[in-house]
Amino acid sequence: MKDWIRGIRRARKAQRMLRSKGVMTGHGFKFSGSPTMKDGVFEQAETEVLCKLLVKADRFVNFGHFVCLAQSMNVPTIAVEPVPVNWEFLHKNIAQNGFERGVTVHACACGETVGHAEIFGVGTGASCQRPGAQSREFASYRRCQTAE
Numbered sequence: 778m779k780d781w782i783r784g785i786r787r788a789r790k791a792q793r794m795l796r797s798k799g800v801m802t803g804h805g806f807k808f809s810g811s812p813t814m815k816d817g818v819f820e821q822a823e824t825e826v827l828c829k830l831l832v833k834a835d836r837f838v839n840f841g842h843f844v845c846l847a848q849s850m851n852v853p854t855i856a857v858e859p860v861p862v863n864w865e866f867l868h869k870n871i872a873q874n875g876f877e878r879g880v881t882v883h884a885c886a887c888g889e890t891v892g893h894a895e896i897f898g899v900g901t902g903a904s905c906q907r908p909g910a911q912s913r914e915f916a917s918y919r920r921c922q923t924a925e
Contacts, residue, residue: 787900791862799873804828806849806874810866811901814842819901841867841901848876859886859896860903 799807803817804824813819819842827843828850837847837854841863844856848871856871858864864884871880886894886905896903 788862791866791900795862795865795869799870802845804846804849806845806876807870808842808845809869809873810842844880845870845874845876848874848879851879854880856880856882857887858882858884859894860900863900863903 794810797809799809802808802814808814811819817824824843824846827846831837831847831850831852834847834852837844837852838857839847839854840856840858844854844867847854856867858867861884864882867882871877871882886896888894894905895907896905897907898904
């Protein structure tokens, strides 16, 4: 029951964030979503390394916040996003920045085989790993198509 309630609360929070206006980030693009991503404290070391690598990149494949970062640097991007609410955030962020021409979005996961996978959790915590009995993660899942 607790997991179900947590899931409902997270879904409501996500819907509120989806309705909010994007905030200009320190990287020069508007972003709607997690406050840590908007404030620039999300994966700071990874972001710093990625910025250095994107300067030399011909193409970028990733998801979410990093797709917007690559697009802000004019790097053609392929986005892969199997989690429905994350997919909504990604499309909102692409649209509010006018990044539609530079990014291709696939609503699927990537894996070793073609088929279906179970994804547990929501947001940046979504995973193919089933949460343990003591996990505080939302234990619901969605089957998603994987592509080669």
